Amino acid sequence: MLKEHIENDEIIRIISHNDADGISAAAVIANALKEENAQFHTTIVPRLKEDVINQLRHEQHDLFIFSDMGSSFVKELNTFKSDVIIADHHQVDGTEADSNLVHVNPHLFEIDGSKDLSGAGSAYLCVRDLDKKHFAYFALVGAFGDMQGQDGFNGVNKLILEDAKETNLEINEDLKIVSKASEPLFKSLAYTFTPPLPGISGDLEGSTAFLEKIGLSYGIKFTDLADEEKDVLTAELIKINPDIYGDCYLIPKEIPMLKDLEEYAYILDACGKNKKFGLALSIALGEREKALSTATELQRKYRDQIVKGLEWVKREGAVQLNSSQYLYSEDKVLKSVMGTIASIGLSVELIDSSKPVLGLSRLHNDIKISGRTTRDMVERGVDLGKALRDSSNNFGGQGGGHDIAAGAMIPYESKDNFLHLFDEMIEYQLNND
Numbered sequence: 001m002l003k004e005h006i007e008n009d010e011i012i013r014i015i016s017h018n019d020a021d022g023i024s025a026a027a028v029i030a031n032a033l034k035e036e037n038a039q040f041h042t043t044i045v046p047r048l049k050e051d052v053i054n055q056l057r058h059e060q061h062d063l064f065i066f067s068d069m070g071s072s073f074v075k076e077l078n079t080f081k082s083d084v085i086i087a088d089h090h091q092v093d094g095t096e097a098d099s100n101l102v103h104v105n106p107h108l109f110e111i112d113g114s115k116d117l118s119g120a121g122s123a124y125l126c127v128r129d130l131d132k133k134h135f136a137y138f139a140l141v142g143a144f145g146d147m148q149g150q151d152g153f154n155g156v157n158k159l160i161l162e163d164a165k166e167t168n169l170e171i172n173e174d175l176k177i178v179s180k181a182s183e184p185l186f187k188s189l190a191y192t193f194t195p196p197l198p199g200i201s202g203d204l205e206g207s208t209a210f211l212e213k214i215g216l217s218y219g220i221k222f223t224d225l226a227d228e229e230k231d232v233l234t235a236e237l238i239k240i241n242p243d244i245y246g247d248c249y250l251i252p253k254e255i256p257m258l259k260d261l262e263e264y265a266y267i268l269d270a271c272g273k274n275k276k277f278g279l280a281l282s283i284a285l286g287e288r289e290k291a292l293s294t295a296t297e298l299q300r301k302y303r304d305q306i307v308k309g310l311e312w313v314k315r316e317g318a319v320q321l322n323s324s325q326y327l328y329s330e331d332k333v334l335k336s337v338m339g340t341i342a343s344i345g346l347s348v349e350l351i352d353s354s355k356p357v358l359g360l361s362r363l364h365n366d367i368k369i370s371g372r373t374t375r376d377m378v379e380r381g382v383d384l385g386k387a388l389r390d391s392s393n394n395f396g397g398q399g400g401g402h403d404i405a406a407g408a409m410i411p412y413e414s415k416d417n418f419l420h421l422f423d424e425m426i427e428y429q430l431n432n433d
């Protein structure tokens with residue numbers, strides 16, 4: 001379908017999600033189309049809503065591509081007069097696609113979209129056979145964005161990894177700390193969240209104290225350390241978390257800042273969280289210098305906010321319900337990082353990982369919710385996507401996502417009743433698995 005529309009020289013309409021995975025998904029398609037000299041128009045949105053779909057319906061395009069979103073709108077997209085491709089990996093609702101619609105989603109093939117294929121991966125599969133294996137690495141960037149690569153790749157991601165290795169990817173064992181060449185060491189360590197370094201991740205003072213204890217200067221960049229110093233640091237960090245030394249996925253021809261695919265994802269994430277979607281997309285389409293220095297500034301600001309958020313969690317703790325727990329804030333800074341600090345809070349064990357956590361933030365008359373849990377809890381029966389979809393629907397809200405990470409929007413006045421219902425649903429999931 002895609003090939004036909006490219007050959008007809010139409011303007012292809014791409015709609016994608018605003019996080020690192022969604023931006024990577026748009027990037028893989030846009031880069032492929034660019035290389036085919038095809039025309040395209042991309043829009044990045046925080047989430048697909050009926051009004052967005054109805055607006056698009058009136059645009060004169062022959063092909064719409066929805067990536068990292070769309071699977072819960074098959075019913076609406078079936079009614080489009082034009083062709084539609086959905087390349088998603090979120091949970092599906094069972095609606096069959098009509099003949100104008102191609103629905104690419106791992107869940108349709110009993111493949112787990114929360115860990116084995118990202119939105120960018122689904123998007124990559126749509127362009128792969130146009131001789132685009134050299135863009136496979138974007139699918140891996142997206143997977144990192146959705147936390148699917150941090151412990152190695154599995155499932156379809158692993159097959160995509162083979163495509164990347166065949167074309168332009170190298171895997172090297174190395175220390176997995178961030179911004180080795182651009183930040184002083186104490187920041188590189190404090191901003192490393194995957195794998196978590198207890199007492200160091202998210203804690204600038206803890207990080208400085210650790211470096212002083214092992215006799216290294218905290219202000220120097222990792223890349224400026226002498227080899228013996230690097231060895232000392234590596235040995236000491238391995239004592240804290242052995243996973244800190246392991247496979248790094250690199251594109252050798254990329255500039256240092258974007259060489260490591262995991263760090264590439266974090267840059268896109270920082271742009272996305274600051275609502276600079278155009279900037280993120282332009283970087284993924286090859287813009288450098290000025291775009292990257294702006295992105296670095298945004299990343300500094302974002303990391304600062306994450307650290308403040310984690311300090312807040314440390315101070316306040318999560319409010320405990322029977323089977324779940326939640327964070328709530330009306331603070332502007334905290335609101336923008338609620339999902340991120342819920343994820344990191346769990347992994348660095350500032351938040352009890354034996355209960356799912358909801359991060360709630362107030363947006364006028366609504367509450368935005370980010371739910372996160374662990375793989376262990378999912379194996380015990382927890383499905384946050386389902387719980388958030390069902391509990392928010394009950395109060396006229398909307399929600400969904402994955403078993404391990406999901407979100408919702410509900411009216412402010414139903415906050416307490418919603419929390420109660422959600423908690424009961426989790427309890428039910430745990431008792432009936």
Ligand code: C5P
Nearest residue numbers: 019021022068145146147343372404405
């Ligand atoms: O919409 P999308 O699938 O791209 O978003 C998933 C979100 O869930 C991302 O923000 C990702 O970082 C988060 N996530 C998480 N922990 C996981 C898996 C995903 O925080 N284990």
Ligand code: C5P
Nearest residue numbers: 339370398399400401405406407408409
């Ligand atoms: O916003 P957040 O990063 O917490 O979203 C986590 C996951 O839940 C994402 O995959 C997102 O697409 C999904 N979500 C949803 N409906 C919402 C909010 C989030 O399906 N109202």
Ligand code: ZN
Nearest residue numbers: 021068119146
């Ligand atoms: Zn995704």
